[in-house]
Amino acid sequence: xxxxxxxxxxxxxxxxxxxxxxxxxxxxxxxxxxxxxxxxxxxxxxxxxxxxxxxxxxxxxxxxxxxxxxxxxxxxxxxxxxxxxxxxxxxxxxxxxxxxxxxxxxxxxxxxxxxxxxxxxxxxxxxxxxxxxxxxx
Ligand code: ZN
Numbered sequence: 001x002x003x004x005x006x007x008x009x010x011x012x013x014x015x016x017x018x019x020x021x022x023x024x025x026x027x028x029x030x031x032x033x034x035x036x037x038x039x040x041x042x043x044x045x046x047x048x049x050x051x052x053x054x055x056x057x058x059x060x061x062x063x064x065x066x067x068x069x070x071x072x073x074x075x076x077x078x079x080x081x082x083x084x085x086x087x088x089x090x091x092x093x094x095x096x097x098x099x100x101x102x103x104x105x106x107x108x109x110x111x112x113x114x115x116x117x118x119x120x121x122x123x124x125x126x127x128x129x130x131x132x133x134x135x136x137x
Contacts, residue, residue: 001128004078005129006051006052006079007050007078008053008054008075008127009053009054010055010073010075011054011055011073012068012073013056014043014054014056017054021043021045028045029043030044035107036058038063039058039064040056040108041055041056077127079127080128082129083130085114089104089114099115100114100116101113101115107127107129110131111130113128116128
């Protein structure tokens with residue numbers, strides 16, 4: 001794992017959370033993106049080498065909506081950048097971690113991502129992410 005790439009925060013409404021984080025971080029949101037496969041709308045802030053990703057559910061059945069129903073708004077996951085996501089998935093599986101995806105998925109911000117089951121990581125949802133070099137946009 002190379003570094004903490006971003007911290008994901010579940011919010012009810014991007015329309016109120018974006019201006020709040022703009023004030024908090026004293027920098028503008030540089031990107032918003034809808035990720036259909038995960039039923040989320042995301043908003044990104046850059047602070048040094050690390051990003052903050054705000055996550056709003058795009059419908060009432062999405063994972064973020066369910067998370068907020070259960071736990072309320074707050075930190076949802078920590079994402080680590082890796083150099084080779086498949087190799088890291090293999091390594092972590094061998095170490096006994098449960099990976100929630102069979103294969104890396106295309107996530108927000110042009111990344112290949114996968115998640116580790118929080119039951120095996122002290123209840124912290126961990127994301128691995130790697131630049132999606134195959135994506136042509
Ligand atoms: Zn994330």
